[in-house]
Amino acid sequence: MNRARVYAGVLLAALCALQMLALLRAPAAWLPAQVAVTVAPGATLDVDHAALGAPAADGGRLxxxxxxxxxxxxxxxxxxxxxxVQDGTRQYRSGSVVLARGQQFQLGVLRMRVDAADANAVDLTAGGTHWHYDGALLRRDGEPRPACPDARLGTRLADAWNRIAPRALAFGRPLVFGGNLDCGNRIAVAGLSLHAAGIVRDEEGFRMSAAPSVPLLLEEHDDVALLAGRPLRLDAGQTLVAGRTRLLLASDGDVLRMQPGGHVALVADTQKRLPAGVAWTWTRRAAWDVPAQATVPFLAILGLACAAALFVKMKDSVRAGAATGAALLLAGSGAVLFWLQRTGAPAGAGIGLLVAWAALAFALLAPRRLEPVLAAALPLLALGLLAQLDLGLGAPDTAWLRHFHKTAALLALGAGAATLAGFLRPARPLPQARIELALLLLTGAALLALLLQVAYGDETGVFDLQPVEFAKLALAALSAHCLALACGDGPAPGGAWRRGLRLAAPALLFMLLLGVALVQVDDYSPLVLLALWAGTMMLAQALATRRRGTALVLAGVALAAVATVALLRGAGADGIARWDFYADRFLVWLNPGTHPHTGQQLLLGARAIAQGGWRGADGAFGLAALGLDPGFALRIPAVQDDFAASFFLQRHGLLAAVGLWLLQALFLAALLRLAVRCWLAGANARDFRVAWLARLRCFFLAGGAAFAFGHFLLSWGTNLAIFPVMGQPMSFLSAGGSHLLFFICPLLGAAAASSQSLEENESCRSTSNMKL
Structure with missing residues (x-):
């Protein structure tokens, strides 16, 4: 066993011991398995959301x-x-109505009539003004409205695109009522603030809703009533969503039985006082609970753990087969756990921990020789699992543990899939044409996923996925291919069409990523991330081709950017207040106290960091508080994602954070070291295909390192208020999702494959020298 495996194994063992300590120290917690409400015919019962199992912080009554x-x-x-109320694929909302022809509504002083409404558009009339809205563009008397003065650049670009694009490719934008200006997709209503009401297109048509405090009168079939407070009919088999809690309904005479899911409150005992007519069936949160539908996969998990520990000592032929079977079981176990988490019946935290340990042990033992890249990455993954488990065990509701479950499941799925891809790798390198075809297919899938996000998703993604992460992987691979060809000794093979396609594909993907960042995200951190990646790749090419002047210019640009950030910090809020592009981000960054709502993350994050000090809030580097209540850190918005570093600093202190920084730096250095080894192998290769493939691996690893460095830099910069950016998770530490599955795991798999290829080439050269 090489030194890297020993060091990584010792560190992993210590971190896994801390994870088990957190699990064992978690306080006992109870939750309702079923809520029974008894009401006689013709009677009503007023209850708050907490009486139905929702967290008390959600508030609200029904x-x-x-x-x-x-x-x-x-x-x-x-x-x-x-x-x-969800009934299969259909959804009904209180305080909203699907517009139909002949309806009339009054919002403040505005009175409107619905002249026509179908699945494609809705026509409204107010006085002598006619409005036409198709889900993307609003027209007044047949003419689109000009952009609003406060519209962001992304909104202006989306508006310009919607004017010329077919309806199927247009960006969906809601129609908003309120304010004093008729512009963009707004209709002014005197005396009402912006977003007093709105119209959006969904699967049922065009749905109108109003803010809770805004009265909206609806006249339909000679019946006039307030839209807010309209009752929703409940039937067995439906799901009632109250706040963030989902309640599966079942009727039993005078009793309505509800099975809570999602965000369900946790309490320390079963003595909670409930209102008359409400009864709970209690259940205790169990760390080792296995849902009935997952019993067989759980047995497979146990077999996987044994296989992962034993196959390393087998003979080569048997070892490869055992490793392939273990990888299949690992990926299948991750898929089962992810499915259970998505269905609302996750396995216990201990089961997820076993799967995560199996994935870490498999990645530690599977390679013949553990590369420093994996030796640094595996403890980082274990640290992320520890942070998410610690955050969820002490939380007041069940929703926080879902981040741990998701990370554990996707880690197992990604590790198994990456290992399978490595075992299925052909013995000889594929022809360049096939690799180029695979890259083009990868690009097409990434472009399609981005277009789906633009058409049907938002800044959080589409279908609970983040296509941007997959697009970053495709962009790194495509740009690596282009740079590998550009750095070759001779002209690239193929005609002008193929050469143009090689250059156009990454450029198109890069521009689409920029477009998604501008249109879908109310923050420019993705633009900074892409700029960091582009600058790093230019620097890598300059160093590879020994263009020292270009490298010096890029270094000067980086220093100028750092100086600009310092100057902006010194300029103060007065010098930036007149800007109109993302000015709020700069103002919040400079003085978050004057913006208590948008600056809440920075203020609470700073408070958490100050409380942590050098040795953590408990004075014992977080060891005394493992598994216990995280405290006010749960109030930090997106503490599991963008502000995971703030929770880590509060829990474990600045000294532990220094260790985390060093481990992250080691991971980046190991990636770059492997990239340099690939470059040197390509320079010494005698075959054009082998040299091109080595350069491809070099630039792909460099691009992956650039993206990882950008995530580290922007995340630390956000948490420590160094940069005026928000919205980027920290690789490994933040809650795993698309970033882990679509970027980190493929990057680690590519690093392992590159290392194995280098070892095989070195072995072949040694054998040839011995024969000579």
């Missing part, structure tokens, strides 16, 4: 009742989030 025929209904009081 009214449950039955009509004279015994049918159940629910209505909110307008103080909390609107109620929703």
């Amino acid at each position: 009214r449950l009742g039955r009509d004279k025929d015994g049918r159940w209904w629910a209505a909110d009081d307008g103080t909390g989030a609107p109620l929703r």
Whole structure:
């Protein structure tokens, strides 16, 4: 066993011991397995969301009742989030209505009539003004409205695109009521603030809703009523969504039985006082609970753990087969755990911990020789699992542990898939044409995923995925291919069409990533991330081709950027208040106290960091508080993602953070070292294909290191208020998701494959020298 495996194994063992300590020290917690509400026909019952199992912080109240025929209904009081009822693929919301021809509504002083409404557009009339809205563009008397003065650049670009694009390719934008200006997708209403009401297109048509405090009168079939508080009919098999808690409904005579899921409150005992007519069936949170539908996969997990520990000592032929089977079981176990988490019945935290340990042990033992890249990455993954487990075990509701479950499941899935890809790698390098075809297919999939996000998603992604992470991987691979060809000795093979396609594909993907960053994200951190990556790749090419002048210019640009940030910090808020492009980010960064709402993350994050000090809030580097209540850190918005570093600093202190910084620096240095080894192998190769493939690996690893460095830099800069950016998770430490599955795991798999290829080439050269 090489030294890297020994060092990584010792560190992993210590971190896994801390994870188990956190699991064992977690306080006992109870939650409702079922909520029973008893109401007689014709009666009603007013309850708050907490009485149905929702966390107390969600607030809100609702009214449950039955009509004279015994049918159940629910209505909110307008103080909390609107109620929703899901029936299969259909969804009904309180305080909203799907517009239909002939309806009339009054919002403040504005009175409108619906002239036409179908799946494609809605026509509205107010006085003598006619409005046409198709889900993307608003037209007044047939003419699009000019952009609003405060519109961001991304909104202006989306508006310009919607004017010329076919409706199927247009960016969806809601119609907003309120304010004093008719512009963009806004209709002014005197006396009402912006976003007083809105219209969006969904699967049922065009749905109108109003803010809870805004009265909206709806006239339909000679019936005039306030839209807020309209009851929703409840039937067995439906799901009632109250705040962030989902309640599966089942009717039993005078009793409505609800099974809570999602965000469910945790309490220390079963003595909670409940209102009359409400009864809970209690269950205890179990760390080793296995859902009935996952019993067989759980047995496979146990077999996987044994296989991962034993196959390393087998003979080569048997070892390869055992490793392939273990990788299949590992990927399957991750898929099962992810499915359980998505269905709302996750396995216990201990089961997720076993799967995560199996993935880490598999990645530690599978390679013949553990590269420093993996030796640094595996403890980083274990640290991320520890932070998410620690954050979830002491939280007041069940939702926080889902981040740990998701990370553990996707880590197992990604590790198994990456290892399988390595075992299925052909013995001889594929022809360049096939690799280029695979890269083009990868680009097409990335472009399609980005277009789906633009058309149907938002800045959080689409279908619970982040296509941007997959696009970053494709961009790194495509640009590496172009640079590998550009750095070759002779002209690139193929005609002008193929050469143009090689250059156009990464440029198109890069521009689309920029477009998504501008249109979908209300923050420019993705632009900074892409700029860091582009600068790093230019520097890598300059160093590889020995263009010292270009390298010096790029270094000067980086220093100028650092100086600009320092000057902006010294300029103060007065010098930036007149800017109109993302000015709020700069103002919050310079003086978050004057912006208590948008500056809440920075203020709470700074408070958490100050509380942590050098040795953590408990004075014992977090060891005394493992598994216990995280405290006010849970109030930091996105503490599991963008501000995971703030929680780490509060829990474990600045000294532990220095260790984390060093481990991250070691990971980046190991990636770059492997990239340099690939470059040298390509320079010494005698075959054009081998040399090109080595350069491809070199630039791909350099591009992956650039993106990882950007995530580290922007995340630390956000948490420590160094940069005026927000919105980037920290690789390995933040809650795993698309970034872990689509970027980190493929990058580690590529690093392992590159290392194995280098070893094989060195072995072949040694054998040839011995024969000579």
